[in-house]
Amino acid sequence: MALTLILGNKNYSSWSLRPWILLKMLDIPFDEIVVPLYGPDSKEKLLQYSPKGQVPVLKDFDLTVWDSLAIMEYIAESFPDKKAWPQDKADRANARSISAQMHSSFDAIRNTLPMNCKKQMKFTDISADLQQDIDEVCAIWQHCLSQSNGDFLFGEFSIADAMYAPVVLRFDSYGIEVGQLQQAYIDTMLALPGMQQWIEAGKAEEWAIEQAEI
Ligand SMILES: N[C@@H](CCC(=O)N[C@@H](CS)C(=O)NCC(=O)O)C(=O)O
Structure with missing residues (x-):
């Protein structure tokens, strides 16, 4: 796998924090790209990463996963040993x-x-x-x-x-x-x-x- 997480400003982007902290806590390596939000060319940049034009976005080679919960489900499924959801x-x-x-x-x-x-x-x-x-x-x-x-x-x-x-x-x-x-x-x-x-x-x-x- 080659994971890249595209994030908004860390100061403000609550949706971005969610998959980022999950990957950190599960000790899964990933690259990250921060796109500053709500600037003149922000939307154009975001649309280069996902059709929704919002962060967070996860890239795994040419696969694009967007929306925080879908990204975390993808992580859970890709790394079953990491137990991203409770076992019970x-x-x-x-x-x-x-x-x-x-x-x-x-x-x-x-x-x-x-x-x-x-x-x-x-x-x-x-x-x-x-x-x-x-x-x-x-x-x-x-x-x-x-x-x-x-x-x-x-x-x-x-x-x-x-x-x-x-x-x-x-x-x-x-x-x-x-x-x-x-x-x-x-x-x-x-x-x-x-x-x-x-x-x-x-x-x-x-x-x-x-x-x-x-
Ligand atoms: N339901 C989405 C919400 C994503 C969202 O609202 N992202 C905001 C930043 S926290 C965004 O990309 N805003 C920029 C824009 O809409 O242009 C998720 O769970 O990922």
Whole structure:
């Protein structure tokens, strides 16, 4: 295999972080190309990599896989020994459910608290919709962590953790208050060398996306 992951700005691109942290955590070698988003020629560049014109995109020789969850499924299937999904069937079903939920929901978190590695603030203007999303994420984490036999949602790091990695960053950046168990999970995730590497790279970027700054 010859994997190349095409990513957006590390400071802002939450969808890009997901497959990137999965590959790092599973210790799978890959090359990466960062395409700065929302510039004058960004779309043209993105369309050179995938018909959707968005990141992340995974190239494996002449195969193109796009959309974060499809990329992570491809990784899971290509490296079965790496156990990208939990091994237990029921855990795997739960992990797929909360991953799909992350992929399709939580608009208030996504729109109100854009991922931004450079941001550290106390966000107080919490709408009812945002609080509902925060509570829902906390309930998912509580349920998984209270049954987990490890530090992650399903024991070992899995695609489910990769899906929620940007939420961890957002809760930390905006000072979102969570319970003890959820805070321990946030601390564990943030301490991962891969997460630290991503955050540092994001902080070092000079590109700014105005609409993602609050
Ligand atoms: N559902 C897609 C979402 C991808 C997405 O929205 N990517 C954003 C960056 S985080 C993007 O490429 N934006 C640039 C554009 O649309 O021009 C996924 O899971 O990968």
